[in-house]
Amino acid sequence: xxxxxxxxxxxxxxxxxxxxxxxxxxxxxxxxxxxxxxxxxxxxxxxxxxxxxxxxxxxxxxxxxxxxxxxxxxxxxxxxxxxxxxxxxxxxxxxxxxxxxxxxxxxxxxxxxxxxxxxxxxxxxxxxxxxxxxxxxxxxxxxxxxxxxxxxxxxxxxxxxxxxxxxxxxxxxxxxxxxxxxxxxxxxxxxxxxxxxxxxxxxxxxxxxxxxxxxxxxx
Numbered sequence: 001x002x003x004x005x006x007x008x009x010x011x012x013x014x015x016x017x018x019x020x021x022x023x024x025x026x027x028x029x030x031x032x033x034x035x036x037x038x039x040x041x042x043x044x045x046x047x048x049x050x051x052x053x054x055x056x057x058x059x060x061x062x063x064x065x066x067x068x069x070x071x072x073x074x075x076x077x078x079x080x081x082x083x084x085x086x087x088x089x090x091x092x093x094x095x096x097x098x099x100x101x102x103x104x105x106x107x108x109x110x111x112x113x114x115x116x117x118x119x120x121x122x123x124x125x126x127x128x129x130x131x132x133x134x135x136x137x138x139x140x141x142x143x144x145x146x147x148x149x150x151x152x153x154x155x156x157x158x159x160x161x162x163x164x165x166x167x168x169x170x171x172x173x174x175x176x177x178x179x180x181x182x183x184x185x186x187x188x189x190x191x192x193x194x195x196x197x198x199x200x201x202x203x204x205x206x207x208x209x210x211x212x213x214x215x216x217x218x219x
Contacts (some may be wrong), residue, residue, distance in 0.1 A: 010086045011036040012057045013050040015080065017069045021208040023121045023148055024176060025102065030073040031066050035087060038079040040106050043130040044154065044182050050079040059090050063097065077104040082111070091118050108134040112142045119179075120147040127161055128182075140201035143175045150178040151202075153186050159194055166202070177202040 013034040020030040034047070036054030066074055074094050081087045082105050094101040095117040102119040106112060108131070111120055122139060125131045129152065143149065149171060150161040162179070171177055179195060179202045181188045192204050 008060075008089075009058050010054045010062065010084050010087065010090060011054040013047075013054045013061065015062065015065050015203060017071065019208060019212070020075060021212075022180060022205055023102065023104075023150070023178065024119070024203075025073055025075075025100070026205065026208055027037075028073045029071050030075050031069045031071045031118070033062060033066070033074065033076045035076065035078045035081040035084055037083050038106070039083060040080065040108055040125070040131045040134055042106075042125065043128065044152065045186070046183075047079065059086065059093060062090065066094070066105055067097075072100055073102070074099040075104060076104045078106075080106050080109065082114075084107040085134075086116070088113060090185070106134070107139060108129075108136055108139060110136065111139050116144075121150055122147065123150050123152070124162070125163060126151060126154060126158040128158045131160075137169075140169055140171065140174070143171075145175055147175045148178055148200050150173055150180060152180050153191055154182045156194075158186075159191065163198065163200060172201045174197060178205050179203070180205050180207065183207060 013036045015033050017031050020026050034050055036050055038051055076091060091101060091103060092115045095115050102121055103114060104121045107123040113122055125135050153159050156193045166172060166177060181191045188206055195202060195204055
């Protein structure tokens with residue numbers, strides 16, 4: 001297979017239709033394209049099955065599968081989707097077709113070349129994730145009001161660290177910020193109270209898909 005042919009294919013773990021469980025578009029019927037592979041190993045990862053395996057699928061075939069669901073929203077996720085070079089082409093193709101396209105990325109890889117029409121949902125890895133050293137802070141300069149930063153909070157220490165990062169980099173002035181308690185570990189009410197006490201300018205969110213379907217794959 002030539003390099004050009006490889007660029008036209010992506011290794012895919014699954015393509016499925018569900019409700020968006022988090023981010024600004026929470027609740028919208030959405031087609032999810034989950035790419036295989038991730039260079040990170042977060043302590044709380046709930047998609048370890050996407051680290052390996054998957055099936056190589058031509059981008060044209062991916063787009064055909066997406067169209068069958070008749071949805072307006074499409075989310076490209078992983079694993080870490082940007083670990084595959086062809087992801088950028090897929091994102092552009094989705095935008096060209098008129099889909100409201102979002103990208104869920106770990107924040108460890110460069111986002112500067114992502115199509116500007118894509119809503120980039122970028123993680124900032126907290127200390128309890130075990131991968132905070134992988135945060136590519138240069139990404140912060142590329143964020144716009146269309147984008148979102150997501151902090152998964154596992155403890156009070158994570159919360160304090162996140163609050164410090166937001167203040168240091170003046171992130172509230174750059175884009176929307178999401179705080180999500182780690183499922184069944186950080187008490188969500190406690191996190192909500194911390195946010196209110198500190199008058200923190202962030203959006204609190206729970207993972208809707210886990211409330212509805214728990215850990216069911218493909219949901």
